[in-house]
Amino acid sequence: MLMGVSGCGKSSVGEAMQRLTGLPYLDGDDLHPAANVAKMAAGIPLTDEDRWPWLDRVADMLAKRAPVAIGCSALKRIYRERLRAGAAGPVTFVHLSGSRDLIGNRMAARTGHFMPSALLDSQFATLEPPEGEAGAITVSIDQPTEAIALEIAQQLGL
Template sequence: MSEAPRTVVVMGVSGTGKTSVATPLARKLGWTFLEGDDLHPDQNVAKMSAQIPLTDEDRWPWLRAIGAAILTEHAAGRSVVVTCSSLRRAYRDVLREADPEIVFVHLTGKPGIIMSRMASREHFMKPAMLQSQLDTLEPPAADERHVTVDISASRAEVNEAVTEKLAELETATGQHATP
């Protein structure tokens, strides 16, 4: 009997390297990669490009679209690694509706490191928007299946830490976090 499809969401404020962590993680696991930013409605991208913070009303359709994409992949028998800021518990709760066993990988770092990363990339989310994300952030609580990884190390070290912490979570809980 095959195992049920699973979901790992790589979360954190903009600039923490969600895509840089999620892409190799999905490849390593042999899972489908979903870029959450690709599922933003055009009006959200326009607001963020204009340096206007999103409201909850802006985020709900986006989060539901990510949940629907997860369900589509699961219906096809595929596990997924998803990027999504998932800044508040309420946002993570929407994603948990798609997969109650979802695991969050929370990428954290000092604001200066994040700001420098944001300044060196082409993205609709500009460095000036970082503070609004930090103000919104509610780190995962103890009752949420998650691991936290600091991004101050090299990309390779961060990616290795994510893999190790997911394996530790699986061992500690007896529940699958990764294959």
């Protein structure tokens, strides 16, 4: 599970990992209900109640398609616990970690994504980094995408 705030590179890293290791990658954003996408596109942060059905869809994909890498923000520990419970097997969370400035600059440069950079502060406010959690690693995104993918593959033994 590639996790982190919007704009941290989950999709880019997931695609690079797929090229590097052959592990299939799915973008969790594609599993959001339409109402969630509309809220975020309007600059309205999601609530926990908004996220539960989405997290259940992500967990269902983990259960049905494992082994697979999925990009999913998984910002709170309780979200990660729900994903683990629904996955029907072990889940490793890879926190793609970067500074607010680095991620903000990346978000400002991307086009065609429903998540506006105005919601980045709410993402950081919600984020509970997984330090000390079993089954979680943190990787700095302050390096080229291919290097991030290689570091993850090495840490996971892929």
